[in-house]
Amino acid sequence: MESRSRFRGLTPCALIPPCALLLAAAAAPTLADGLAGKLGTGQSDFGGVGLMQTPTARMAPAGTMSVSWSRTQPYRRYNVFFQPVDWFEGGFRYVEVENREFVAAGDGRANLDKGFDMKLRLLQETRYRPQVALGFRDVGGTTLFGGEYLAASKRWYNLDVTLGLGWGYLGNQGDVDSPFGWLAERFDERPGRAGGDQGGEFALDALFRGPMALFGGVEWQTPWQPLVLQLELEGNDYANEPQNNDQEQDSRVNLGARLALSDNLELHAGWQRGNTAMAGLTWNVDLAGLSQVKRDPAPADPAAPPRESxxxxxxxxxxxxxxxxxxxxxxxxxxxxxxxxxxxxxxxxxxxxxxxxxxxxxxxxxxxxxxxxxxxxxxxxxxxxxxxxxxxxxxxxxxxxxxxxxxxxxxxxxxxxxxxxxxxxRPQRFQWALGPRLDQNFGGPDGYLYRLMAVLEAEYRTDRNGWFSGQLAWTALDNLEDYEYIADSDLPRVRTFIGDYLAEATLGIESLQYTRTAQLGDNWYAMGYGGLLEMMYAGAGGEVMYRPFNSPLALGLDVNWVRQRDFDQRFELRDYDTWTGHLTAYLETGIEDVLAKLSVGRYLAGDLGTTLDLSREFASGARVGAWGTWTDAGDDFGEGGFDKGLYLSVPFDAMFTRSSRDRAEVAWRPLTRDGGATLDRRYNLYDVTEERDLGGYWDEHSGAWD
Structure with missing residues (x-):
């Protein structure tokens, strides 16, 4: 996972490691009844609710995050899927192809492919009508396993039955010719390679093209409640596998089982292709329901004697x-x-x-x-x-x-x-904190990278509106010597030097800046800052924001001049400098608690473009989001053609027994590239002024008396 905050190579999570975030989430209450061992709720081998190799029309409850792993030789799949709303499922996966080498690296490591999936619910199940969903597999990656499908699922007592139509990887059996060939001849054939020359682009040119196959299956909730048995009909024939990696298939019928190990931890196993074993594991987390019993100080007695002053x-x-x-x-x-x-x-x-x-x-x-x-x-x-x-x-x-x-x-x-x-x-003049942090990166060509650090954070308030802040990081343990930059791009290397920054200094100053705020009018706010702004850049900048009270709309403009810092993360600077900034609109859409952010401006490499960020915050305070950045960098952008990723932000309050306003963020982006790179500003006015929005103020009244 790569970070989209502070710096762009690894994943900072305040002063706790991301693994601690997940362990704390596991300790908190998850899905009330649990999804493990329940009919129609299992994760497929590819991730996302499904059977084994095939999806279903089913969805997880809104707010669910599912992390799963499966192995069916020669594929190992690592999946993370989110259910932000009732009608949409999205997620990403990495597929490790055990018998194919990652050619660009040239060191014998296994090929690692990444992909993005999404599924849309078209119809809800009724007494007489099945649930119907439209889905897209590997639509935003190299599309090596790309496919589209239409699936219908219907439950009868302890049986859940699915029937679907698949194209691409899900339709290689070719039960029928393309049903859309009468519209245009191009639908008769499916491109051998989609998603752009370098991969990573949305494969719109391949959608619903080529022959179609039937797939489906049935799940049975056995009398022993933790166990669900599966029977599946595949639409793939394994005769057209990516990278000429064809596999023998003795049968297109697969057999499997799911066994609940706990309320939200599930083991799955199966026999696929008539000759190959499958094993996997899934862990579900209810982000919407994350909570923890509090051990805060008891509220004061309103009839207590007066204090001395x-x-x-x-x-x-x-x-x-x-x-x-x-x-x-x-x-x-x-x-x-x-x-x-x-x-x-x-x-x-x-x-x-x-x-x-x-x-x-x-x-x-x-x-x-x-x-x-x-x-x-x-x-x-x-x-x-x-x-x-x-x-x-x-x-x-x-x-x-x-x-x-x-x-x-x-x-x-x-x-x-x-x-x-x-x-x-007067404001508390000086504050500091010292703690561990684990930065990590996986899924790129370098495999799993990590850096275990001790981070010292400090802040000195000069007055109510101004403060000095800084971060000093000491690396205790890492494997960053494995990092290697192998991309091909003519853009200035504004982010792809990340390995040099991480490997050069054992002790480095991540930031050291002075920040000052001001109110310009009833709804106008401003902030200026200067110094060592992040690990890779120093400079100065400012932001102005218009944010009316309790309005769904806010507008912000930031402008920054920055210069690249030396790799040792001290005070020396490199030759590269640039202007960067964005005009950003923030809109609480009123639809499923979704916040939309649209930024237009100039990025660190000098490319011009726009970033769209969509996220949803649940009642627990957990937020799930995704972003995409498109610029005029064109082919120079590098693999993928545009920047994109998913992120999860979890409040400490939902994980620990003492109330807190702090948060931890884990983000994923396929690759670190120079196109669409933004300055990782430590403070922004939208977050500073978040209490301009009343949010759930009135709904929180009943809990105030606990």
């Missing part, structure tokens, strides 16, 4: 309510707390906890508590609570509704000159 109240607000207070003021019957959220993902939770603390301190004349939220000195919004309703709701569940209906939130208002300042504090 408002400074003590400020400390309690940070420790118990997760508010880093900058100011507490009193005006008339209102007490206002201004500060940054530092602990709880839900501002509602922080406000309710803070209201309990304020009630114990305020005199009887105070009627309302106001919470003015800011981040990095930028005012974002205000939440207003009735004191009486909040205290009543803290005492009995029956009064929670009265409190909820009395809350309102709006764009932040500035303090009146008449307000009495009860307490004012």
């Amino acid at each position: 408002w400074a003590a109240v400020s400390q309690a607000l940070e420790e118990n309510a997760g508010i880093a207070v900058s100011r507490i003021t009193r005006e008339g019957r209102d007490i206002t707390v201004t500060g940054e959220p530092v602990t709880y993902p839900s501002l509602m939770h922080s406000e309710v906890r803070a209201g309990r603390i304020l009630n114990a301190q305020a005199d009887d004349e105070v009627d309302r508590f106001r919470f003015r939220w800011e981040n990095r000195g930028l005012p974002l919004r205000e939440g207003v609570h009735s004191r009486q309703a909040l205290v009543a709701a803290a005492g009995t569940e029956d009064r929670e509704g009265d409190h909820l209906h009395g809350i309102y939130a709006h764009a932040e208002l500035r303090d009146s000159a008449r307000a009495e300042v009860l307490h004012e504090s």
Whole structure:
């Protein structure tokens, strides 16, 4: 997996290794009833819900991530598939071809092919109608195993039956000629190589071309619930395998079984082609339902004795309510707390906890508590609570509704000159953290690469709007000597020097910069920065953003001048410098909680183009997304023709017993190339101003009393 944040070669996950992220997710509650050993939910050998070699029309529950491995000689398949919405499944795989050499490397290693699949549900199953899906296999890779299909699945009691029509790899049996030949002669023949000369492009020129074959099968949920048996009819004949790697097929009927080892861990095995054994393993994670029982400090008693000072109240607000207070003021019957959220993902939770603390301190004349939220000195919004309703709701569940209906939130208002300042504090000047990090990369021509590091992060706040920040990384263990750049491109090497950066320095400065923010108007924000901006680039830049309160639309513009850093990651610079920047539109589509980001601008190699990023955030806070970048680099882009990838962002709050606003991100891109490369800015205004969006603020009210 390769990173799309911070730097473009490996996968940083804050200060925890990606494997720890997965282990923590495994420890958290997953699918309520589990998918392992359940009818119609198994992953195929290729990944994605299916039988063995063939897909079905079935889908996993929305929010499911399935990681699987299978081996059917001479193929080993490693698959990661996501179900972001009920009607769409997407994922990627690597296929290791054991008896074919990776020619470009020239060192005898096995060939490794990568591919992308997607499946669309066309019809839902009813009592009389099957579920119908349209799918595309290996549509975005080299298309060595490319194929399209239309599948229908119907369940009767303990049987789930599928019948499908396949083209390409799924249609090599050629049961019938192309059904679309009457439209145009080109549909009669399928191209021998699709996806562009270098692979990686969407193989639109091959879709539904060539002969067609029937495929299908049946699954039986046995009386022993953990076991599902399978019978499958293949559409492939193994006489047209990629790289002239044809295999003998004694039968197109396959037999298999799936056995649940736990609720979400499943073993699968089978007998395929009439002569070859298959074995595999699948692990399912319910990203939508990730949660963890919390062991946070108990909420304060609203009837507790007053604290000795408002400074003590400020400390309690940070420790118990997760508010880093900058100011507490009193005006008339209102007490206002201004500060940054530092602990709880839900501002509602922080406000309710803070209201309990304020009630114990305020005199009887105070009627309302106001919470003015800011981040990095930028005012974002205000939440207003009735004191009486909040205290009543803290005492009995029956009064929670009265409190909820009395809350309102709006764009932040500035303090009146008449307000009495009860307490004012300066931001915590210096903060630091030291921890391990595992950066890793797999699926490229170099096989699995890793780097185990100790990372020291530090930050010094000069004031509410400005701060110095830096990262120092020491490599304890790695195998980066295996990295070799073998691509062919005339673009400036803006990212493909990554191996040199990673291998050159055992101790390196990953970033060291000064950042400053400002509010330009009611809905306008700005940020400027300069220094060592990331592992590979130093320079200066700025960003301006227009983000109305609780609006689905935001617009941002960043402009940066950067110069390439020396490989030792100290303070020396190389000769290459450039201007880069993008105009970006952010849109909460209102469809399945999907966020769309569209960027247009100039990339690090000087190429011009656009990036489209689509992602969905679930109730747990986990986010799944995909992006693609298309530029005018043309053939110089390198293998694949455009940049693309998938990513998973998981909140620590969903994995650990203490509340947290931190996140870990794991991203996958097929290859590191120089086209479409962006500057990995450490801070961006859309994230800094995220609380301008109310999100699920009102829905979080009931959980605030736990």
